[in-house]
Amino acid sequence: MIDPNADRALFRQLADQIRERISAGEFEPGQMLPSEAALGQEYGLARTAVRAALSLLRAEGLVESVRGLGSVVRDRPEPKPVRLHKGDEATVTLGEGLPRVVVVRASGDTETYPADGVILRPA
Structure with missing residues (x-):
C-alpha cells in the first residue's frame, strides 16, 4: 500500500511494491508490466511517480524497457x-x-x- 504521508518518496514506495510482486512471482521473467497509466491508476499515483519507479527498477536491473511496448521483467541468472x-x-x-x-x-x-x-x- 502506498502511503502519501510516509517519509519515503512515493516513487520509492511504488518501486518497493513492484519489486515485491516480482519477488513473489506475480510478475515473471519476460512478462510485461502493466502500462504506466495502469500502474498510476492502480496505485493512485501520477505518471511522473510511476516513471521514476520504473527508472529505479531499470537501474537495479529488475526490468528493462522495450521500445513501443513498455517494461519487461528481466530474467535473473543464478548468482x-x-x-x-x-x-x-x-x-x-x-x-x-x-x-x-x-x-x-x-x-x-x-x-x-x-x-x-x-x-x-x-x-
Missing part, C-alpha cells in the same frame, strides 16, 4: 560466487545505468560482473 583473496578490492559502480561489481585483484587484473549476478565470498 555466481566470486572468491576474494587478500589484497583484492570490490566496488559497486553504476556504469551504463546498470549496477556492476568491479573486482580489482591484487595482481592488478580487473573483473566486472552484473551486481545481481555475483556473490562475493572470502577465499
